[in-house]
Amino acid sequence: xxxxxxxxxxxxxxxxxxxxxxxxxxxxxxxxxxxxxxxxxxxxxxxxxxxxxxxxxxxxxxxxxxxxxxxxxxxxxxxxxxxxxxxxxxxxxxxxxxxxxxxxxxxxxxxxxxxxxxxxxxxxxxxxxxxxxxxxxxxxxxxxxxxxxxxxxxxxxxxxxxxxxxxxxxxxxxxxxxxxxxxxxxxxxxxxxxxxxxxxxxxxxxxxxxxxxxxxxxxxxxxxxxxxxxxxxxxxxxxxxxxxxxxxxxxxxxxxxxxxxxxxxxxxx
Amino acid sequence: xxxxxxxxxxxxxxxxxxxxxxxxxxxxxxxxxxxxxxxxxxxxxxxxxxxxxxxxxxxxxxxxxxxxxxxxxxxxxxxxxxxxxxxxxxxxxxxxxxxxxxxxxxxxxxxxxxxxxxxxxxxxxxxxxxxxxxxxxxxxxxxxxxxxxxxxxxxxxxxxxxxxxxxxxxxxxxxxxxxxxxxxxxxxxxxxxxxxxxxxxxxxxxxxxxxxxxxxxxxxxxxxxxxxxxxxxxxxxxxxxxxxxxxxxxxxxxxxxxxxxxxxxxxxxxxxxxxxxxxxxxxxxxxxxxxxxxxxxxxxxxxxxxxxxxxxxxxxxxxxxxxxxxxxxxxxxxxxxxxxxxxxxxxxxxxxxxxxxxxxxxxxxxxxxxxxxxxxxxxxxxxxxxxxxxxxxxxxxxxxxxxxxxxxxxxxxxxxxxxxxxxxxx
Numbered sequence: 197x198x199x200x201x202x203x204x205x206x207x208x209x210x211x212x213x214x215x216x217x218x219x220x221x222x223x224x225x226x227x228x229x230x231x232x233x234x235x236x237x238x239x240x241x242x243x244x245x246x247x248x249x250x251x252x253x254x255x256x257x258x259x260x261x262x263x264x265x266x267x268x269x270x271x272x273x274x275x276x277x278x279x280x281x282x283x284x285x286x287x288x289x290x291x292x293x294x295x296x297x298x299x300x301x302x303x304x305x306x307x308x309x310x311x312x313x314x315x316x317x318x319x320x321x322x323x324x325x326x327x328x329x330x331x332x333x334x335x336x337x338x339x340x341x342x343x344x345x346x347x348x349x350x351x352x353x354x355x356x357x358x359x360x361x362x363x364x365x366x367x368x369x370x371x372x373x374x375x376x377x378x379x380x381x382x383x384x385x386x387x388x389x390x391x392x393x394x395x396x397x398x399x400x401x402x403x404x405x406x407x408x409x410x411x412x413x414x415x416x417x418x419x420x421x422x423x424x425x426x427x428x429x430x431x432x433x434x435x436x437x438x439x440x441x442x443x444x445x446x447x448x449x450x451x452x453x454x455x456x457x458x459x460x461x462x463x464x465x
Numbered sequence: 466x467x468x469x470x471x472x473x474x475x476x477x478x479x480x481x482x483x484x485x486x487x488x489x490x491x492x493x494x495x496x497x498x499x500x501x502x503x504x505x506x507x508x509x510x511x512x513x514x515x516x517x518x519x520x521x522x523x524x525x526x527x528x529x530x531x532x533x534x535x536x537x538x539x540x541x542x543x544x545x546x547x548x549x550x551x552x553x554x555x556x557x558x559x560x561x562x563x564x565x566x567x568x569x570x571x572x573x574x575x576x577x578x579x580x581x582x583x584x585x586x587x588x589x590x591x592x593x594x595x596x597x598x599x600x601x602x603x604x605x606x607x608x609x610x611x612x613x614x615x616x617x618x619x620x621x622x623x624x625x626x627x628x629x630x631x632x633x634x635x636x637x638x639x640x641x642x643x644x645x646x647x648x649x650x651x652x653x654x655x656x657x658x659x660x661x662x663x664x665x666x667x668x669x670x671x672x673x674x675x676x677x678x679x680x681x682x683x684x685x686x687x688x689x690x691x692x693x694x695x696x697x698x699x700x701x702x703x704x705x706x707x708x709x710x711x712x713x714x715x716x717x718x719x720x721x722x723x724x725x726x727x728x729x730x731x732x733x734x735x736x737x738x739x740x741x742x743x744x745x746x747x748x749x750x751x752x753x754x755x756x757x758x759x760x761x762x763x764x765x766x767x768x769x770x771x772x773x774x775x776x777x778x779x780x781x782x783x784x785x786x787x788x789x790x791x792x793x794x795x796x797x798x799x800x801x802x803x804x805x806x807x808x809x810x811x812x813x814x815x816x817x818x819x820x821x822x823x824x825x826x827x828x829x830x831x832x833x834x835x836x837x838x839x840x841x842x843x844x845x846x847x848x849x850x851x852x853x854x855x856x857x858x859x860x861x862x863x864x865x866x867x868x869x870x871x872x873x874x875x876x877x878x879x880x881x882x883x884x885x886x887x888x889x890x891x
Contacts (some may be wrong), residue, residue: 346500
């Protein structure tokens with residue numbers, strides 16, 4: 197499989213990544229310190245096998261939201277799973293690359309970066325990228341066009357939506373630019389970027405600069421997310437799973453779980 | 466770093482639990498709470514919604530609140546019946562009723578006090594040990610007067626007269642409010658009909674003090690401990706409570722205070738147990754189509770939805786239809802959480818809305834097992850210009866078991882007796 201080579205300013209990337217991570221860690225630590233001003237409270241329930249079921253049904257599958265609205269559940273799941281699986285892929289490839297460079301990856305590195313595992317990574321990345329894109333687009337339509345009564349539309353909501361959209365679109369554009377320059381069999385597995393590639397056909401003489409620019413933009417946007425996370429309502433993506441799991445687990449303890457009853461009720465307005 | 470948000474912010478944060486502080490930050494601001502909130506339709510401002518309150522508590526605890534945020538939070542926090550509907554529908558399941566009560570306490574400790582009417586009510590409870598501002602000696606008069614009027618099968622003994630394992634706890638409203646005293650009388654009579662050996666505390670019955678908790682009074686735990694010690698000292702096995710508010714107090718707020726060996730049951734739970742065992746037998750037909758209103762303190766807060774419905778289901782001829790919102794989704798009548806004191810206008814509108822829902826269900830009457838909801842819904846029916854009658858659940862059972870002591874008969878009987886009483890709205 198032919199490699200596409202273009203300049204990647206790794207030093208700039210790592211400096212920015214380390215600084216952004218440090219900033220995020222500090223912000224999260226400040227938040228933790230701020231929460232520690234409160235009184236300690238036990239969860240009131242020991243972790244059991246039932247807790248696994250709660251994580252699956254309430255956190256990963258969000259059945260409470262499904263009971264309230266199928267549309268919102270679908271939008272949320274597209275964003276949640278899209279984001280989660282893309283993040284997992286990035287982390288996996290990052291650690292695989294490190295493991296490979298210190299010689300402990302065995303054949304895994306070759307399999308995923310150059311072998312047939314590469315196709316899986318490509319399909320995975322494009323599929324969940326597409327999920328994220330669809331989810332964010334639907335959320336944007338709901339927020340800006342449908343404007344349901346209960347939604348607040350302040351600056352923070354719009355900024356976060358645009359930011360996440362930008363992140364996923366810039367990722368697809370980078371991949372499309374790359375595939376436009378390398379015509380190999382694996383390309384079709386990046387099915388979204390592969391379809392976009394002909395639209396972004398550029399002179400191969402300028403391709404390196406364009407690819408570098410696209411790489412810098414996408415990477416720095418990703419790093420920007422680290423800076424933005426503690427200041428935005430994205431915090432709920434870290435905290436909500438814990439809160440849902442704790443509260444749902446106690447509610448089952450109280451035999452006060454309301455699924456599937458919730459499906460039979462709607463607000464009387 | 467942790468204490469750098471300013472003294473007031475630190476005090477508010479210290480008044481909440483760590484988990485609550487995290488819950489506040491976990492809110493995704495989806496607004497589901499606002500759709501279901503029974504108050505919001507009658508006062509559609511953001512600060513009324515849970516989302517609005519959570520955002521402002523976050524600002525206050527974070528030391529970045531403006532004076533207008535403070536005012537909006539106090540407004541929203543006390544224009545709330547803490548019914549818990551937002552908790553039920555919250556996709557993150559934030560435990561809002563607990564949070565509102567804890568926030569009220571934390572704010573009061575930081576100098577942001579309750580509305581004046583609530584402050585007066587708290588003062589009355591602390592001073593008189595009841596929410597009516599009446600002498601304690603009058604607390605057991607309902608039983609004496611009902612006994613004289615012949616409403617009981619035999620004497621209703623006080624605990625000092627008969628040390629029994631079952632204690633009937635009437636609560637302030639059914640003890641002091643003469644329009645609600647029939648609830649206590651019917652409760653005691655139904656226990657007698659089932660052959661239960663029970664006693665009451667009479668003049669020694671304390672206020673459960675749960676209103677202190679509802680309205681954020683610092684003294685709640687001390688007062689609750691004192692009462693729990695007294696109750697535990699009596700070696701009572703089961704406390705049967707007919708008031709949903711007192712039930713939440715003794716059953717839930719006293720958790721960890723009252724010894725676990727003391728079983729606290731709501732009257733409907735106990736009655737269903739008696740019916741199931743065959744000691745209480747609904748015999749006479751009650752040909753009526755009713756709808757059941759779930760009190761928040763009983764339903765959402767304690768998961769008691771089935772027993773009252775089973776009691777109603779055991780009455781021959783009685784047909785129960787459900788309202789559009791029932792069970793965990795039952796719309797609050799507005800009588801809880803001190804809302805009636807802080808915003809009586811809202812409470813009336815909420816009760817009226819609930820009455821209209823009951824009418825839409827095709828019911829001939831509304832039935833509820835809580836005297837406070839009964840008072841609220843009755844006022845709501847008047848506000849909605851509805852002729853729909855509102856009954857306590859006891860009334861349905863009494864009509865089937867001992868129809869000679871209907872609510873109206875008792876009310877008239879007690880009025881004509883020589884006792885004191887009289888209503889002074891809390």
